[in-house]
Amino acid sequence: MVSAVEIRRGCYGGNFLAAIDAGLSVRPEQRPQTMAELLRRFDMVLQVPLPLPPTQADEMLGMPTLSAPQPGRPKLLGASLLLLAPLLLLTALGAWLLAR
Numbered sequence: 825m826v827s828a829v830e831i832r833r834g835c836y837g838g839n840f841l842a843a844i845d846a847g848l849s850v851r852p853e854q855r856p857q858t859m860a861e862l863l864r865r866f867d868m869v870l871q872v873p874l875p876l877p878p879t880q881a882d883e884m885l886g887m888p889t890l891s892a893p894q895p896g897r898p899k900l901l902g903a904s905l906l907l908l909a910p911l912l913l914l915t916a917l918g919a920w921l922l923a924r
Contacts (some may be wrong), residue, residue, distance in 0.1 A: 825850075839867045 828848075829841040843865035849855045856862035 837867075839865065 825848075827841075828836075828844040829838065832841055843856075843862060846854065846856055846865055847862060856865060
């Protein structure tokens with residue numbers, strides 16, 4: 825197999841092409857074993873940004889701020905779904921029987 829370094833020399837940086845070749849190596853032990861090693865071959869540094877507090881992130885994205893659930897307040901959504909599931913199942917069964 826012709827290497828990326830040979831095919832695209834001059835089009836892309838040598839380290840970039842060498843990293844591509846290393847990642848496509850036939851022998852697993854010759855491939856980068858971690859993302860950190862792969863990034864080093866690309867001459868890149870992994871930088872993970874710190875997450876914004878929820879309110880700042882919501883404001884930046886224009887999302888409405890959600891209030892925390894009130895203690896002692898019943899969770900009606902779960903109970904509603906449990907009650908509606910058999911009804912939906914019966915409706916689907918009825919539709920299937922009518923279609924036969």
